[in-house]
Amino acid sequence: MISCHRLVKRFGTVTAVNSLSLEVEKGTICAFLGPNGAGKSTTVKMLCGLLAPTSGEASVCGLDVATHPLAVKRHIGVLPENLGLFDDLTIAEHLLLTARIYGLDKQQSQARIEQLLRVLDLSDGRHTFAGHGSHGMRKKTAFAMAVLPNPEVLFLDEPFEAIDPATSKIMRDLLVAAAARGITVFLTSHILPVVERIAHQFVMIRGGSIVWNSSAAELPGSLEDLYLELAEPPVSEELEWLASGQS
Amino acid sequence: MARVRAVLAALITAVRRDLKSVGSFSGNNLFVVGTVFLFLGDPRAFIALTAVIGLVLFIPLSADPLRVLPPDRMAIWPLSTVERGWLRILSPWLNPVAWLIAALAVWKHVTMGLWALAAGVFAIGFLLPSLPASRKGMWRRVPDFPGPLNQLIRKNLRETLSTLDFWCSAAVSIFSLGFRAAGPIPAEALLPMTIITMLAISTYAQTLFGLDGAGGMTRYRLLPVAGWQILAAKDVPFLLLSVLMTLPLAPAAGLAAALAALTIGHHASVTHHSNQMRWRFSSGLSFGTSIFQVVAMTATAAAVHAIPLVIVLCAGVYAWSTWWSGRVMEQQPL
Numbered sequence: 157m158i159s160c161h162r163l164v165k166r167f168g169t170v171t172a173v174n175s176l177s178l179e180v181e182k183g184t185i186c187a188f189l190g191p192n193g194a195g196k197s198t199t200v201k202m203l204c205g206l207l208a209p210t211s212g213e214a215s216v217c218g219l220d221v222a223t224h225p226l227a228v229k230r231h232i233g234v235l236p237e238n239l240g241l242f243d244d245l246t247i248a249e250h251l252l253l254t255a256r257i258y259g260l261d262k263q264q265s266q267a268r269i270e271q272l273l274r275v276l277d278l279s280d281g282r283h284t285f286a287g288h289g290s291h292g293m294r295k296k297t298a299f300a301m302a303v304l305p306n307p308e309v310l311f312l313d314e315p316f317e318a319i320d321p322a323t324s325k326i327m328r329d330l331l332v333a334a335a336a337r338g339i340t341v342f343l344t345s346h347i348l349p350v351v352e353r354i355a356h357q358f359v360m361i362r363g364g365s366i367v368w369n370s371s372a373a374e375l376p377g378s379l380e381d382l383y384l385e386l387a388e389p390p391v392s393e394e395l396e397w398l399a400s401g402q403s
Numbered sequence: 404m405a406r407v408r409a410v411l412a413a414l415i416t417a418v419r420r421d422l423k424s425v426g427s428f429s430g431n432n433l434f435v436v437g438t439v440f441l442f443l444g445d446p447r448a449f450i451a452l453t454a455v456i457g458l459v460l461f462i463p464l465s466a467d468p469l470r471v472l473p474p475d476r477m478a479i480w481p482l483s484t485v486e487r488g489w490l491r492i493l494s495p496w497l498n499p500v501a502w503l504i505a506a507l508a509v510w511k512h513v514t515m516g517l518w519a520l521a522a523g524v525f526a527i528g529f530l531l532p533s534l535p536a537s538r539k540g541m542w543r544r545v546p547d548f549p550g551p552l553n554q555l556i557r558k559n560l561r562e563t564l565s566t567l568d569f570w571c572s573a574a575v576s577i578f579s580l581g582f583r584a585a586g587p588i589p590a591e592a593l594l595p596m597t598i599i600t601m602l603a604i605s606t607y608a609q610t611l612f613g614l615d616g617a618g619g620m621t622r623y624r625l626l627p628v629a630g631w632q633i634l635a636a637k638d639v640p641f642l643l644l645s646v647l648m649t650l651p652l653a654p655a656a657g658l659a660a661a662l663a664a665l666t667i668g669h670h671a672s673v674t675h676h677s678n679q680m681r682w683r684f685s686s687g688l689s690f691g692t693s694i695f696q697v698v699a700m701t702a703t704a705a706a707v708h709a710i711p712l713v714i715v716l717c718a719g720v721y722a723w724s725t726w727w728s729g730r731v732m733e734q735q736p737l
Contacts, residue, residue, distance in 0.1 A: 230627045242619050
């Protein structure tokens, strides 16, 4: 469902993504993990057709992302890193915009929007302008926009960060159910215990290159240990001035 | 008092930055034209156009300096009630308009009525950002438009209404309406007044995405719609407001000027995403672009005023510009 072959993205002299090759099957939840600046968001942007790769090929739903960007966008739902919301639209208006643009009929969109607002606990804030909403509210809105058109593939950039535990569970359950029905989910996250619970495939990236790619069954031990070993070895330094009695 | 001094020092920095943003009017077409008049030896035209800009800037400039501190941050800081009181008393004096009002109060040439008017407008500007309606979004109720881009058009209308360009144009339009109500406007004045009304709002056509931010641009690119549709959704409120504001004057010439402003402005809008601020004047891409836009607007408005059918040609060129700039937009990297 998602396929990329020797994908490269360079910004000047910096190589953000270096010869990345990857296959994600239909109905799979793929966790794309790595430290900040590893190239996760750049990869997601390339797969969504937001950024042209320097070289290499990528296809989503069998469509080449570089040559058919508009067609790809009709098949995918995206929760972008910066959420992609307009300050001058309310939560409900964002969902109405999505419904109309993806061609949902009035009845269908009404029913889906009401359900999403209810499930994601956004009903009370439906008339809040996105510019005035909390970060959690904004993230839930962007998630609802991604899900609303019932896409074949979901690209979610850090969906579980900065949301309350109840909503996180609801989103997890939604994603698991969606994957069981054949929707492919490609997500990035730093919350390893959550992704460990739901993902079927784990891909780790460091410095733009893949350092691990396996199914959940092939993980050698805990995801966190593997991640800290391969993707982001921790820096340990003590702050002696903490609790030293001096302000 | 050390804490009060620290907060005031932070406020001074914030106010200074805020005042810098006021300078955006120097890149506005109305000011550019005023400057050209000045160099052509007509200082009265420069003063008249600058006075309109100054009048429109007066209210946002009067805003309470303390508003720049997030209320949550203020609540967290360990400040006593007395220290908060001092901040409330001292902070308005960080606003240069407060000093202007004080100076007017002691200047003998200013009548009590004029001072009261200035002080009243200052008070409105000072309190306006704190009103619940402002904080929750002033333009909640805007009309619906037909078609799938309805919500985008509504959003764009709200954005346009949050620029001083619109209000400057509205001020000229209201003045024209008043002039018209008092008696017939001489026929030869209709076109120049229409052009001035349109000049006031035209810079916004160069910065159509200036209020959308990075998140907005990402969303536009994720939507499965063509670039020209996104641009058209931007243009609809601009065209509607342009016709509305030139209704007391020469609406066909106003529409032609609006089409010309957008035709020139599209390319700058899609290739240079300069962030604009709400309640400030839009700043154009460059002096050259502004002059080009002003000349195109004036020429097309004059042509349509003389031969109304020319508007068909204007619409054709505008349509081509929308399609072409839409294509450019689709290929822009994020």
